[in-house]
Amino acid sequence: MGRHVKQLINYTTSDVKAFIDNEDKYKVGIKLYAILQLTKGKPSRELEELYGTSFKQILNWAARFDSQGIEGLRDKPRSGRPARITSEQLEALRLVLLDSPEKQGYNSGTWSGPLVQDFIKNQLGVEYKLANIYNLLHSIGFSYQRAKGVYPERDENKRAQVKADIKKV
Structure with missing residues (x-):
């Protein structure tokens, strides 16, 4: 024991x-x-x-x-690749992400990695790979949450309509 x-x-x-x-x-x-x-x-x-x-x-x-x-x-400061966007731009991005993407002209109720990637490319003129978008989001205090899909097949009324449409064809 x-x-x-x-x-x-x-x-x-x-x-x-x-x-x-x-x-x-x-x-x-x-x-x-x-x-x-x-x-x-x-x-x-x-x-x-x-x-x-x-x-x-x-x-x-x-x-x-x-x-x-x-x-x-003691750890010494390390040099590295300069950031593509400034800390002011990061703060502005954080404030934008607190609001709905619809306010920025996107047809979505929640921000996703590709939406943030597109926003940064269009507004800031900087291209990031998708993996780095998630790292960037993490650095400004956001975390990735998997979206829950909405399946129209689960709604019996919509399901009956789809079946009826299929039978017509």
């Missing part, structure tokens, strides 16, 4: 990971604790599973800490 493992009720593993990833102090603390384990003689290969990273990354942390101190453990 094994020991009981404590299960969290209000948080998932991904929630806890998000807390760690979003707070620089936690990340530095975890790196420091890994380095502490190294100084106590733990092999980096044993630590890689515990810290969820490669042994080489743990050794890199130790080398940076040794040469730069605590500042070597």
Whole structure:
């Protein structure tokens, strides 16, 4: 009979990971604790599973800490591809998405990925792949929700009408 493992009720593993990833102090603390384990003689290969990273990354942390101190453990800003649309345009898009697409001239009651893609292309002059549209929506606080289809076949009156139309042909 094994020991009981404590299960969290209000948080998932991904929630806890998000807390760690979003707070620089936690990340530095975890790196420091890994380095502490190294100084106590733990092999980096044993630590890689515990810290969820490669042994080489743990050794890199130790080398940076040794040469730069605590500042070597802080994440540096990374360069990347410049954004295609500005933060002001993103905020304007967020405000537009809060309203119905019908107000923007679309024949739909809800926003979909392809509608947002078309809106950005027409209004902002920027083309995005559909997968990036969903990433963009997530970055401004929206999430994808699968639409529930409306099937006319389920309405008995419409179903009878369709059957009658088929028989006429």
